[in-house]
Amino acid sequence: MLFYTHLLLGIVGFLLLNKYFSGGYEWLFLLFVLLGSVLPDIDDGKSKIKKASGIIGSVISFLFKHRGILHSLIFALVLFVLLSLWDIYYAWALLIGYTSHLVGDVITPMGIQLFYPFSRWKIRGPIRVGKFGEWIILFGLVVLVIKELFF
Ligand SMILES: [Zn+2]
Known part of the structure; x- marks a missing residue:
């Protein structure tokens, strides 16, 4: 999936789940979710987060191959x-974002382990990165965000 997807x-993960957590600043919780949502791609030399x-x-x-250990639920x-040793509230936020990233990559043909x-069992899906299927998903996510925010 692309950076913005x-x-x-x-953001969808945040909107759906943040009501179940408390114990800190909501805006910082959102920042941790957003960080988690792009963090796994730090293993990709061309990604925005890496740069x-x-x-x-x-x-x-350099050390880790793309979609290797950093794209693992174990990690x-x-x-x-x-x-969570520092703060469980923000640990949940990072986990929500990180998991949302893995969900996004699982549905692509390259898949993740x-x-x-x-x-080394790999899960993959039919949605090709940056192609029509991803734009449909992107559109669906925008609709979901608007629905969650305003309705
Ligand atoms: Zn990724």
């Missing part, structure tokens, strides 16, 4: 546990 998926994160992104994208849970490194 991932952000929109994160925006400077040397850290360069090192990570998302490890991040969740680590962040959801349980890497424990399993």
Whole structure:
């Protein structure tokens, strides 16, 4: 999925789930969701998040292959546990965003290994990145966001 589709998926995740969590600033919760929604692609040398994160992104994208460990639910849970040592509220936010990213990538033909490194089993779908199917999804997400915000 493209950068903006991932952000929109994160926003939808936030709008649907944020009411179940409390214990901090809602705007910061949203920022953590948005960060989580694009963070896995830091392993992609051409991604916006990799470029925006400077040397850290360069090192990570050099060390890890795209859609490898960073695109794993296992890694998302490890991040969740680590962040929850600091603050459970924002750890949930990052997990929501991160999971929304994985959902977005699961439906593409390249797919992801959801349980890497424990399993190399790959889940994939028919929606090709940047093609017609993704634009339909993008449109659907925009409609969902408008519905959640105004109706
Ligand atoms: Zn990705």
